[in-house]
Amino acid sequence: MNPLLDVHGLGSGYGQVNILRDLSLSVSPGEMVALLGSNGAGKTTLNNTLCGLIKSRAGHIHFDGQEITGLHYQHIVQSGLIQVPEGRKIFPNLSVLENIQLGAYARGTKRRTLNQSRVLEIFPRLRERLSQLAGTMSGGEQQMLAIARGLMAEPKLLILDEPSLGLSPLLVQEMFELIKSLKETGLSILLVEQNVAQSLDIADRAYVLENGAICFSGSPAELLKSDAMRQAYLGV
Numbered sequence: 593m594n595p596l597l598d599v600h601g602l603g604s605g606y607g608q609v610n611i612l613r614d615l616s617l618s619v620s621p622g623e624m625v626a627l628l629g630s631n632g633a634g635k636t637t638l639n640n641t642l643c644g645l646i647k648s649r650a651g652h653i654h655f656d657g658q659e660i661t662g663l664h665y666q667h668i669v670q671s672g673l674i675q676v677p678e679g680r681k682i683f684p685n686l687s688v689l690e691n692i693q694l695g696a697y698a699r700g701t702k703r704r705t706l707n708q709s710r711v712l713e714i715f716p717r718l719r720e721r722l723s724q725l726a727g728t729m730s731g732g733e734q735q736m737l738a739i740a741r742g743l744m745a746e747p748k749l750l751i752l753d754e755p756s757l758g759l760s761p762l763l764v765q766e767m768f769e770l771i772k773s774l775k776e777t778g779l780s781i782l783l784v785e786q787n788v789a790q791s792l793d794i795a796d797r798a799y800v801l802e803n804g805a806i807c808f809s810g811s812p813a814e815l816l817k818s819d820a821m822r823q824a825y826l827g828v
Contacts, residue, residue, distance in 0.1 A: 593620055594620075594657065595618035595619060595620050596620060596621045596623075596655065596656060596749055597617075597619040597653075597654070597749055597780075598618045598653075598654040598655075599615065599617050599618065599642070599652070599653050600652050601616060601652065602614070602615040602616070602648055602650065602651035603615070603649040603650030604638070604641040604646055605637070605646075606637075606646070612637055612804045612805075613804045613805045614650070614651070615651070615801075615805060615806055617799050621780055622778050622779075622780055623781075623796045623797065624771075624775045624780075624781045624783060624796050625781070625796065625797050625798070625799065626783045626785060626791040626797070626798040626812075627782060627785070627798075627801060628786070628788050628791060628798060628799070628800050629786070629801035630786060631786070633801045635754075636678055639678075639751055639753050639784060640675075641653075642668075642673065642675075643665055643673060643751070644665035645665055647662065648661055655668070655671055655672075655673050655749070656671060656748055658671065660673070669699055669745065670698055670699050671748070672699065672745075672749065673748065673749050673751070674742050674745045674749070675742070675750075675751040676738050676742040676750065676752050677738075678753040678757060678784075679754075680738040682734055682737055682738055683726060684725065684726050684728075687723055687724060688723070688724055688726050689723065691726050691737055691741055692711060692718070692740050692741055692744060693708065693744070694744075695741035695742060696708075698745065699746055700744055704744070707743070707744050707746065710743070712740075714740070714743070715736045715739075717733060718737060721733070732759055732763040732766070735759065736770075739770070739774075743774075747779065748780065750774070750779060750780070750782070751782045751784065752781060752782070752784060754786065755771065756785065756787050756790070764787065765790075768787075768790045768793070771794060772794045792812035792816065793812075795812055797809070797811055797812075798811070798815050800821060808821055
């Protein structure tokens with residue numbers, strides 16, 4: 593099976609500073625891949641490079657059989673590569689419904705009503721708050737809204753950037769159960785997280801990013817067998 597996302601030798605950064613160095617990874621159709629790493633490892637830089645928000649400096653990005661290296665982010669969104677960004681980035685002064693509907697602005701417009709019904713089945717809590725201003729909801733509800741907005745764009749690959757960030761332990765567990773249920777629908781997911789243990793519980797494969805380069809790739813079981821990886825990322 594050919595990868596849905598195939599990245600080879602990627603380099604990227606800001607100004608004179610190179611952040612990503614010779615980075616390669618892949619995600620197959622229907623697969624959930626965890627990208628793990630501490631703050632400053634380069635995870636968000638990678639996400640933004642994949643999505644066209646930052647120009648790559650080296651390497652190639654192929655998505656769904658097409659090279660998307662250097663394409664404008666609008667074309668990348670239209671191809672079905674959708675990111676739910678770190679920090680949610682909802683529109684706080686718009687209603688929950690308006691935030692959801694904005695997800696179909698560039699892709700999924702023809703099936704907006706159908707997709708809206710679908711995401712409200714996945715997130716019944718949002719159905720109860722459609723007229724509420726998004727900025728007045730709890731952090732967990734705002735994260736649900738951000739994912740719902742992403743699903744409105746009919747993603748072929750959904751990048752989730754730190755979805756558990758800032759949530760209470762109970763809501764973290766709920767969020768990972770939700771992500772697992774999305775995977776079970778056949779959706780391809782790149783899960784970008786610092787929460788190593790929870791991510792490895794639901795991922796098919798994992799990469800560990802350190803100082804802008806991949807320092808480990810393999811199955812969750814293989815990562816857990818590595819003494820160096822366990823000590824560095826699990827503290828055991």
